[in-house]
Amino acid sequence: MPTFTSNDAQINYQTFGDASKPAIVFSNSLGTNFSMWQPQIEFFSQDHFVICYDTRGHGASSAPQGPYTLDQLGQDVVNLLDHLNIEKAAFCGISMGGLTGQWLAIHHANRFSHVVVCNTAAKIGQEQAWSDRAALVREQGLAPIASTAAGRWFTEAFVQSNQAMIAKLSNDLGAGSPEGYASCCEALAKADVREQLKDITVPVLIVAGQQDPVTTVADGEFMQQRITASQLFEINASHISNIEQPEAFNQALQEFVQA
Incomplete structure (x- = not known):
């Protein structure tokens, strides 16, 4: 699988579809890897050049010593576009990837035609809670986090009826890099773009x-009220909405990027 060097990290990525078609980049959530986008890869690679990557510290990307910053997470995406010689792309990120998307819309608007930020906030959670989680993971590894992730990510009904998928996602989390995960927690502890949302000019979805306990509809409304060219789509799902409701998710994303 291809990798490239972005500053101090080796970033694992994969492309799908025809490179002459419009490019769309997908960015994973904390504790996952790019395979979380399988329902979108299958759907969008017909009409788009789909680019997926593992955020630094995740999947098959390297996990250099942290802490990381939101600036680093965003710059990795810009460097990936440069590596692939892509001038402009659409971007879709979920949770941590959604914060990355906001940073890109603020700092590199010229590189993106559309930005989709899913199950995210302009500031996710509280700094102390992230710092505590980073310390826990460095001390005890990822097993304690992996054992409780499903309840944060999905509704109870989805967990009960999709146990094989839940097991794979939990196993992927547990097998990840504690240092990479903790360093991304430290990036999330400091990440706060609330004051910069007004500067975004790229169209944002x-x-x-609606059932997300981590980043709520109210968080989405906060962003929508401050980003001029934005629209809010509520989806009947918990935190990993692209997996829980792939059809509704894909349709909303397709309508937005084609508008």
């Missing part, structure tokens, strides 16, 4: 899960 905000996807908010």
Whole structure:
């Protein structure tokens, strides 16, 4: 699988579809890897050049010593586009990837035609809670986090009826890099773009899960009220909405990027 060097990290990525078609980049959530986008890869690679990558510290990307910053997470995406000689792309990120998307829309608007930020917020959670989680993972590894992830990610009904998929996602999390995960927690502890949302000029679609306990519909409304060219789409899902409701997610994303 191809990798490229972005500053101090080796970033694992994969492309799908025809490179002459419009490019769309997908960015994973904390504790996952790019395979979380399988329902979108299958759907969008017909009409798009789909680019997926593992955020630094995740999947098959390297996990250099942290802490990381939101600036680094965003710059990795710009460097990936440069590596692939792509001037402009659409971007879709979920949770941590959604914060990356906001940073890109603020700092590199010229590189993106559309930005989709899903199940995210302009500031996710509290700094101390992220710092505590980073310390826990460095001390005890990822097993304690992996054992409780499903309840944060999905509704109870989805967990009960999709146990094989839940097991794979939990196993992927548990097998990840504790240092990479903790370093991304430290990036999320400091990440706060609330004051910069007003500077965004790229068209933005905000996807908010109606049953998401982590990043709420209210978080989505906060962003929508401050980003001029934005729209809010509520989806009947918890935190990993692209997996829980792939059809509704894909349709909303397709309508937005084609508008």
